[in-house]
Amino acid sequence: MQKSLHIDPGKCTGCLQCESACSLENEGLFNPSKSRIKVFTFHDEGRFVPYTCTQCDEAWCMQACPVDAIVLNPLNGSKDVKSDVCVGCKVCTIACPFGTINYNADTGKVIKCDLCGGDPACATACPTDAISYIDANATGLDKMRAWAAKTDNTANA
């Protein structure tokens, strides 16, 4: 079963445990500035929204890379950056419509979410299940269930 990250912003409290966990997994430090997942705070609306790479099937970043440094991981469907091949040209960062692949000036390479090889640290660290790692074919199930409950008039009959 292929799995994907599933994000429910309504459950997010903005604590940044995901960013802390991501940076620890990938950089060996607690360093949100190097996290592959970002939580955006829309202060005046009281909303917190985690956002990261959705691992597109036809990944723009992968298509755009001139040196084939971005490759499909067949085990979990993630598109991974091969750091030893990446030349830091940043074309992928332009190609990605979502902004989820970014340049790391400290290393001269790009960084993006690779689902931690199939066990994403952000999902494990999230205290409220705002980030979960679930069946890629059923990421809409929770929403469907919620709407199903609303549309079932017999419950209120």
Next chain:
Amino acid sequence: MAWTRKLLRVNLTAGTITEEALNMQWANDYLGQRGLATRYLVEEIDPTCDPLGPDNKFIMATGPLTGTNASTAGRYSCLCKSPLTNALACSNSGGFFGAEMKFAGWDMIIFEGKASSPMYMNIENDKAELLPADDMWGKSVWEADKMLRTKHTDPQVRIAAVGRSAEEGNLYAAVVNDLHRAAGRSGVGTVMASKNLKAVVIRGTKGVGNVDNPKAFMETTNAGKAVLAENPVTGQGLPTYGTQVLMNVINEVGALPTRNMRETQFEGAADVSGEAMHEPRKSDGKPNLTTNGACYACTIACGRISTIDRTHFSVKDKPEYWIASGGLEYEAAWALGPDTGVDDIDALTYVNFLCNEDGMDPISFGSTVAAAMELFEEGAITTEHTGGVELKFGSAEALCWAAEMTAKGEGFGKDIGLGSKRLCEKYGRPELSMTVKGQEFPAYDPRGIQGMGLAYATSNRGACHLRGYTVASEILGIPEKTDPLETAGKPGLVKAFQDATAAVDSAGLCVFTTFAWTMDDIAPQVDAACEGDWSAERMMEVGERIWNMERVFNAAAGVGGDQDTLPPRLLNDGANSGPAKGKVSGLKEMLPEYYELRGWNADGSVSDATKQKFGLPA
């Protein structure tokens, strides 16, 4: 190592900025944050200095766990000598500023002297600079935040700033970071502003690494998070209702100070409670509470994000307040509500917004308004003083007016900015001030929760709930239930809470974790992060050392055992209703035993033997 082992020293008089190695001997004895920064203050300032003069210093300090992924590990404290109490001020704040300071590579920033004109500090990792803030002087925290974000285009900077109240010399001005988290108490913002320092802007991309034992650290912090998630208070009560979960509980036990602590139960408590914040309002069907928000790394997320009813008189013509922002926490809700007799949750939320916007401690502000309302009722303050405003208990209009005036330091707001003690003295009725050592009480009446009377009287920063929260034991049964109406056993309980809290603060963790965590949960996290052996016993010893050092500083500053007392109202007038009806605070029964347990002299001074035991500076 967890500490970055570096501090930044900023001399505002000379305009110099220097990097210094952290004194690791002191870190071993005082851990970090509150304890370690106090050690620096004790070394570096004259306890008798003018708190608002250039000889006072202002320290921002993180703990060894700050910035890690231990739950709640985002705390920092602001320390200085307090202009409100003349004692040591140490105010703790969450949000994201403290962690960012650590990510930039600094354990601590020490500000000394006074700038000749308004400045702000800009820190980007190793780069630190003082920049002019003339254009921001006279602006609120929220306006200054906006201006700084426009100037520094990195959207991820974290900002701590002071507002207009601090600039105008309000004695309980706060340092506000991340728009609505505050180092709130004892006038730390007043001291920051007295140095002509408007704001500190930080961006850190270095991160926190090299914890002493990474594997053990992940294990112990994960175990700690599981304990918080499973505990009914930290796992359910606080995320759902915030600290406001307490409003109805404390009212029921008859310990909700009402109308300047004349009464101990408030008839309008339910209307301003955590439960009420969930109720849809008539105008737009939305509840006061938008969502709960967390500070950095916090897996509890007690923070309230609220909106004000747009049709409410306070904001109907002010669309700038039609936003979601920091909502009512219990202490603020109590001071602005029950203590002033106001039961209008939108008025309270509006005033809370103003306290955040212009950096005022809502506890001291609300308590001072309550004192002013009693002075008004007694005829000591009249409409001549207020410019025609009827400053009556229960008046939401008067409360909102007072907040607007005090936030800007205008008119009668100047008097309210003096704090309750100086206000009551000015109007000839000092006995009506509900303060200890000049600082206003928080939301627990010591007649109904006896341990808190002793905790207030002996707190090293004046009346305060965060120096020894025996409410946990006396009301919530944590770690074990004690009778709130009994004084027996309370001296030991107060001492244990005071020492433990000093250690938790100094680690960089939030004291709210202790609703679920004992020192046996906390010490292993510190032990895994820091070099050396950090057992629960050592943590308690460090806490006790810190407590004694704070006490020694205060005595040298002229705040000694003679000030370990409560206002006459709480010692002489029995509670008028509820379970504590007829009871007064039994402070006199508890104090001698407390001194003895502390190893202090009968006058409350720290004995030479105790100083020696903890290796305190001579």
